[in-house]
Amino acid sequence: EGTWPTMRRTLSRIGISEAEFLTACDASFKQGSRFIGWRDGTDAYHHPFTPPVEGSAAALMAGWGGESAFADAVCAQPSVAERALAPRQPAMPDYAGALNYAYHLDAGKFAALLRAHATERLGVVHIADHVEHVVPGEDGTIAAVATRAHGEVAGDLFIDCTGHAALLIGGHFGVPFVDRLGVLFNDRALAVQVPVAPGSAITAVTDATAHEAGWIWDIGLPTRRGVGCVYASAHMSDDRAAGVLTDYLCRTAPDCDPAALSFRQLQFRSGHRERFWVGNCLAIGLSAGFLEPLEASAIVLIELSLDALVEDFPAHRTAMAGAAARFNARFRQRWDRIVAFLKLHYVLSGRQEPYWQAHRDPASIPPDLAAMLDRWRHRAPMPSDFDAVDELFPAASHQYVLYGMGAPAPAPPAMRVEDEAAVIDRMAKLRQRVRTLTASLPTNRTYLDNLAARPLLREAR
Structure with a gap:
């Protein structure tokens, strides 16, 4: 399973050390994605986690000029990743790095680590059982879930984690599933x-x-x-x-x-629930929806959902409807944005197989994405194109994919770009940074083998 850089903050917040996580989950470092053959079958480009050098979108375009691979011109990470190097030194503090990074991990081992950590260190009560049915409350919400061996488990707020079955959000509340197969064809x-x-x-x-x-x-x-x-x-x-x-x-x-x-x-079915929070039930994970794993959106959506719940946790049952409305609006937009970003990878392809031609059919392209593509013919994606503060795929991600897929650099702007000289200077200094990083960082294999050979000092439980 692949993750997003948010995982570092999540692990730190819940109190799992990086060394424990890496060894327990057979994990490795992930510094982005490399797309091979998407443009014409012979190409490759990087979508790194580290953003481009600092500067306006117009200055980046002027400094790049379209004569080399965009990611290589504006970021040191592709050169590091191509050498299979780690993004950090062993002596660095937990979750710190020379470059932005996430992880690859064994999902089964990760679930076991989270279960042990939650029950042994955080006081979570874990009941392993089968849910037979939902016990409704007088107002139509959920009063309890009836389990096969442990009877009824009552609660005020229920998180639907029943996977594709969606027993609570779909089975009890009947929230419709929004199918996205017409945009993303893989199933x-x-x-x-x-x-x-x-x-x-x-x-x-x-x-x-x-x-x-x-x-x-x-x-x-x-x-x-x-x-x-x-x-x-x-x-x-x-x-x-x-x-x-x-x-x-x-x-x-x-x-x-x-x-x-x-x-x-x-x-699988690509799509999501029409609403994610209804009554006293919040769907998170597969019960909320699923999209193909092209940009590791599954786990990060769980993280973002939990962040949003904690941030706007209802203090009383009477506050739940307002929290639900805010959550639904926020995450419907988030799912729409992710669908559009995944589609971006396909619509720019020049491959001629019927599948790829169908992806370029205007009828399959979300209107918001079509409007942005028209806008980006004349200028680069910029932060103002995305109004969410915590945008999962910001302007930099769209730049990496757009220009990695061969879109030409926009024409220079009519007005002078004040920071152009500074950006060009930063891009020139990238070559020295690449030399420094590639000469000093260990390989992933060296880092992880050395870590595995060390006795792991776990915190007292």
Whole structure:
């Protein structure tokens, strides 16, 4: 599973040390995503987590000029990531880095760590049971959930974490599901775990390699790789997807026999609930919705949902309706923005397979994205295009994808850009920063192997 840089703050806030997290979850560092073959099948570009050098969008465009890869020209991180280097030194404080970063992790081990930490250190009562049905209150809200072995569990506020089943938000409250298949066509995936040799390089990015009807994720952990073929069943059969994944493994893991590996098929619906908080029920995670894992939005949406809940936690039941209305408005916009950002990766492609041509059909492009694309023909994405303070994919992310996919640099602005000279100077100094970072940072493998060899001093429980 891939994460977003917000995970560092989350882990720090709940009191898990970085060393404990990395070792317990077989985790590695993630410094962004590398998109391979999305433009024409032969290209590659980076979407790093570190923003471009400081400066206005117009000055960045003037300094770049379109003559080199945009991310390489404005950010040191792609050069570091290409060398599979860690984003930090071991001596740095927890969650500090020379560059912005997130993690790749083993989702099962991460869930086990969170469960142990919550129950043993934070006083959370954990009941493992099956929910048989919802016990409604007199006003139609939820009074309790009836479990198979533990009877009724009553509460004031219920978080629906029942996954795709959405037993509370969908089953009890009947909130409709908003299907986004007309925008994002993928609805299936084949996933496989690939063993790696001890001492082999651990990639610093999530690789997303385009194929004829979707893309392949490749996530590196210290002990294995997680690889998956995402595809649209309307454009590719299951057998063909298995063949595409097998061919990829033969190219990228030549010492591995794909026939000896077990492919796991996943089916999903891209979309989300019409509302996320109804009555005294808030849907978080898969019960709220799911989108293809192109930019690691699943876990970060859980983090952002919990942040929003804590920030605007209702002090009384009478305050819950207002908190719910604010949450729903905020997160409906957030889901819309994520859908549009994922679609951006597809509409700029020049690939000619039917799947990719269908993605460029104007009927499949959200109106807000179409308007922004028209705007960005004349100038670069800028912060004023995005009105949310905590925008998940800010202007910098859109710049990395837009120009990574080959969009030409906008024409110089008619008015003089005051900070152009300063930005050009910062971009020139990037080359020295790249030399410094690549000469001093350890590889991911060295960092993580050395960490695993050290005894872990856990805090007293």
